Amino acid sequence: MLTRIATFLDTAGVNAIALRDVLITFGLRVGTVIVLVVLFVIIGRYTSRLVKLIIRRFLPRPIALRVQTLIDPITPSFSLVGTLILITLTRSLTILQPYPPLYITLEMLTELGLVAGLAWLTSRLLRQFVEMYGVDIIDRLGQGVNELLLVCETAINIVIWTFAVVFYAQNQNVNVVGLLTGVGIGGLAIAFAAQKTLEQLLGTVVLYLDSPFKPGEYIRYSTITGEVYGRIESIGLRSTKIRTAAKNTLLIVPNSIMANLDIENITRGKKIMVLLYLDFPRVLGDREKALVQQVVVRCTNTIYGIDPGSTNIALLDEPEAGISRARVTFFILGSTENSIQIRKRLLELANERISSELKDYGIEFEMLNEPTIYVESPITL
Known part of the structure; x- marks a missing residue:
């Protein structure tokens, strides 16, 4: 068999020794790229730590802590983007330039991954920011918080991904304007031919x-x-x-x-029952109980998405222990998981207001380690 291969190569004018040298060179180049990629993957795992170090070094401590809370949940995304950035910046794929088809393909895929990774990372950071601080900012501005916040998030995500697509196309020397013009003219022709479809x-x-x-x-x-x-x-x-x-x-x-x-x-016709417990270090008088009910009702009724009139407050005295306990129940309405999360964040703000107002009246209280309990319940049709 080997004799036949050697005979074929000689017939084709290919020197076996030269072919071996070519294969060895190709193997060494590919092996070098693989080693570099593995090294970059290992280094990329520490991208989030490097970003946090830079943040702590150059930003004031309060701002640095807030930024770190945004980064922590999306550490894997930082690792992937960091790896792709290292591969792109070091131009490690240029080792494969003598093999144009392989080099061009890998270069194109790497740039595509980098652009998509940066867009995905930006989108995740935006979602984290909206969940953690978006509700607080709008509430402090005195504006009502509703699903418009989610619509704005979706619109910004569309802008991010559109920019990423255009940037990648321009980087690949694709005439985006000409492409859109051609698609528009072709689209008109297709629209008349297949209007229903x-x-x-x-x-x-x-x-x-x-x-x-x-x-x-x-x-x-x-x-x-x-x-x-x-x-x-x-x-x-x-x-x-x-x-x-x-x-x-x-x-x-x-x-x-x-x-x-x-x-x-029908499936999304559900509500979440919220149980909130407040422990007071002494037995409350009638006037103080009335103040507690007034403050809790006022603070919870301002939350967008709470079932109107569902707030119920039960005040229980335990004379033996010398304490009073308030159990607050109400229902949160929402059609999607994101809208429910916004309402839960608003509830946290309401808890802070309740605490602040009661302290202004001289009424101290403590919350349990798990102060808020959420129980899903279907809406009665």
Whole structure:
């Protein structure tokens, strides 16, 4: 077999020794790149620590602590981006320049990963900032906190990813303006030829962006023929499949129609019961109990998303222990996990206000180690 290969190489004019040298050189270059990448991965794991060190070194301590709380939950993202930055800045892939197809492919993938990683990191930092400080800032400005905060977050994320796509395209010498012009002209021609199909695809985009329902959720809506109640089986590119509750049949509805319907999402019709305990170091008098009820009701009723009139306060005295305990219960309403998180953050601010106002009245109290308990409960239809 080896004799046949050698004969073939000689026939083709390829020297076996030269081929061996080429393969050895290629192996050494690839091996060097692999070693460098492994080294950069190890160094990249310490990117977040390096960023924290720089923050502590050049920023005042209060600001540095706040920035560190933003970085801690997204440490893996810093590690990935740090590795890609090292690979790009050191130009380690230039070792493979004698092999243009491999070099160009790896260079393009590395730059794509770096741009996507930076966009993802920026998006995660934005979400962390909104969750930790966005509610506080808007509340201090005296503005009402609602789902508009989530809409703004989504809009900024769209801007971030659009900028990332344009930047990468420009870096790859792609004429973005010309591409968009060509797509626009071609899009007009396609729009006239496949108007219905595009309408359904646009409905799909609207459903995924707005997310009025997800697979597994129960919905109800009205049509000309009557009311439809069922479980979402899947959301496809063209249509949504619904398993009807009464007949157990599969209803297939175009997404363009679903996007324009008034839909009642039964699954998301839930509320979270909040239990808040306040322990007072002495038995409260009637006047002090009235003040506690007044302060708690006023502070909780200002929270956006609380079920109106659901606040209930029970004050219990324990004369033997010489203390009083207040149990506060109310319900938080929300359709998505993000909106629930905003309401929980508002509740933390309300707790701080309750503490501040009661102390102004000379009423001291302590909260338990786990002061707030959340219990999910379905809304009664």
